[in-house]
Amino acid sequence: MVLIPAGEFLMGSPEGEGHDDEHPRRKVHLEAFRMDEHPVSVEQYREFCQSAGRTFPKQPDWSADDQPVVSVSWDDAAAFAAWAGKRLPTEAEWEKAARGGTSTTHPFGDESLLGEYAWFRDNSDGRTHPVSQKRPNPYGLFDMQGNVWEWTADWYGAQYYAVSPERCPKGPATGEARVARGGSWKLEAVLCRPAARNFLRPELCGLNLGLRCAL
Numbered sequence: 001m002v003l004i005p006a007g008e009f010l011m012g013s014p015e016g017e018g019h020d021d022e023h024p025r026r027k028v029h030l031e032a033f034r035m036d037e038h039p040v041s042v043e044q045y046r047e048f049c050q051s052a053g054r055t056f057p058k059q060p061d062w063s064a065d066d067q068p069v070v071s072v073s074w075d076d077a078a079a080f081a082a083w084a085g086k087r088l089p090t091e092a093e094w095e096k097a098a099r100g101g102t103s104t105t106h107p108f109g110d111e112s113l114l115g116e117y118a119w120f121r122d123n124s125d126g127r128t129h130p131v132s133q134k135r136p137n138p139y140g141l142f143d144m145q146g147n148v149w150e151w152t153a154d155w156y157g158a159q160y161y162a163v164s165p166e167r168c169p170k171g172p173a174t175g176e177a178r179v180a181r182g183g184s185w186k187l188e189a190v191l192c193r194p195a196a197r198n199f200l201r202p203e204l205c206g207l208n209l210g211l212r213c214a215l
Contacts, residue, residue, distance in 0.1 A: 001034035038131035045069035074202035077211035088153040089214035098194035100138030118146030124185035148210035149180040156199035184208035
């Protein structure tokens with residue numbers, strides 16, 4: 001795991017950029033936390049299922065042990081995190097980790113460089129790829145953009161940014177959908193920005209949906 005330092009960062013997108021639910025952009029203060037260096041792999045998730053007596057979800061034919069596990073629901077992801085002695089990151093933690101200490105649209109600068117850091121629609125050949133093959137972000141985290149969407153702990157609220165606390169926000173108290181972050185192998189670059197949000201019913205499982213843990 002990688003230590004993400006305490007402090008403020010700018011969460012969301014500036015005016016004229018991003019989707020409506022990424023506004024208003026505001027300063028958020030988080031305490032220090034740790035984030036998995038890469039998404040949970042097929043091998044790691046299989047070990048969990050064998051240890052906990054759970055059914056291992058069917059993976060696509062092109063999957064391998066060193067690729068991100070997919071087809072996990074939010075409850076599956078939370079159960080894995082608890083088994084590992086960790087938890088799912090909050091939405092704010094996820095975005096701070098993905099930004100890597102920067103406030104630009106992408107932590108590496110120009111979007112034309114995305115292919116050096118992420119597997120997305122333009123370079124993925126229609127599948128996931130082994131974790132940690134691309135360049136890491138400034139915090140040393142791999143695959144924060146692209147490869148698979150990653151579940152977060154938060155319920156989704158389209159207008160939550162306007163009312164959320166400045167310190168350690170944890171999302172709405174209730175909701176119908178959970179937030180996933182990061183984009184994936186099947187999506188265009190605009191959905192792989194650190195600020196981009198996705199909301200999914202917690203029971204959903206998909207071939208581009210995985211997880212990463214925090215502590």
